Amino acid sequence: MNTSSKGFVIVASKNSNFYIYATNLAESIKDFYPEAQITLVTEERFIDERADVADNIIHCDNHYRAKLWGMAQTPYDITMYLDADMDCEHEDIMNVWDNLKDYDMVFHELTKEREKFYAIREFSYNGNMEKYTLCGGVCLYRSSNPLVREFMEDWFELFNKQYNGLWTPDGFNDEQWRQDLAKFDQTTLWWLVNKVDKYKDLKIGFFHDDIRWNYFTQYGYEGLHSIEGKPPVLRHYSGSLKKDTLIV
C-alpha cells in the first residue's frame, strides 16, 4: 500500500488579492476533493477566517517569489504546487497524483501554439535559440526525494541572486537578459534543469493531456482544447485578473 502523503501547496504573498485567490482556490479544490490536504503559504498579516480551509499554514515573508520558497517547504511526500490565481473546476483533481508516474517533477508544457500567452518562450544562449518548455504555474513533484527538495531550494536561492543582479551567467544576450530574462523565475528553472549537473538525472515530465491542469483562460481565445476533449481541471486566471486593484 502506498502511504506517501500527498497534498497541495498554494502560496500567497506580497499582495492581499493573492490571499483571496489562494483561499478561493483551496475552497474550490475541496468542493471536488473534500479529503484534499492543503498547505497555504502566506504572510501572517493576511490571515483571517478564510484560512480555515487550509489544513496547514506556513508563514512566509512578502517576497515577490515566495512561491519558490513555499514549494521547498512542503510537508508532503508528493506535492502539487498551484499558482494562487486558479480555480478548480473538475473532480479529476482527485487523480492528479497519477500524473507523477515515475517522474520526479511534472509540469505543464510551454508549446509553440501556447507561446503567445507567455511573456517569452525563446531566447538566445551561446548563439543558439533555446526555449523554455516548462511552465511553472503548476508543478507536481516528488518532495520525498531530497534532490527534488534541494532543487526547489536552489530555485529560490538562485532566483533571488538573479533577481538582485548577483548572478548573471555567461552565454545570454545582454539586452535580452536585462529586458526579459533577469527577473523571470522561468530562466532559473531552465538553468537548473539544463545546466546544473547534479540535477541532470531528475526525471521531468508533463501532465497527461496537460492543458487540463493549467488551462489559461486565454487558451479559449484561440480554441485550444484538451487532446481528449475533456474539460479543464484547473483554470488559470493569470492574464485576466487585476491583481493590483482592490477586489472590493
Next chain:
Amino acid sequence: MQRIWLNNAFWETPKRQMLNAISEETEQPNKVKREVHKLNKYNDDGTPNELFNEAVEFLGEEVINAATKKRLEKKQAEAEIEKEKKLEKERSKKLEKLFEYKLETFEIDEIKNSKNRLLKSKLRRSKSIPEVNLYAMMIVKESLEDEHIK
C-alpha cells in the same frame, strides 16, 4: 505555347455565369506563367467570352461543379470553426468576468463569514451572474435569519 487550366476552377455564382480559374502557360522551358482569371460567360457586348468557353471546355462542367462543391464545403467548415472560435473566446471572456464577480461576492461580510459550505460551493460553481446572485441572496438571508434568532 499551350494553355492549360487547373482543375480547382469553381463557379463564382450559383447561376454559373462567372468562373474563377487558373491558367498555366509554358513560356520557356522551366518557366510557367500562371494567371488567375475571373471569367464572365459573356462579354460586355453580349457576345460569348471565348476564354470562359475555353476553360469550361478544357475542364468539363463536372470537374468545375465538383471543385465548386468541395470549395463550398471547405469554406463552410472554416466558417464553422471561426464561429466556434469566436464563441469560445466570448465564453472565456465571460468566465473571466464571472470569476471576478464571484470574488467580489465572496467579499460580502455575510458570505465571507458564512459556514454554509454547500451554498458557498454552489455559489462558487455558478455558471452565470444571476445564479451567483441567487446563492448570494440565500446565504445573506440565512445569515440575517441567524442574527434574528440570536
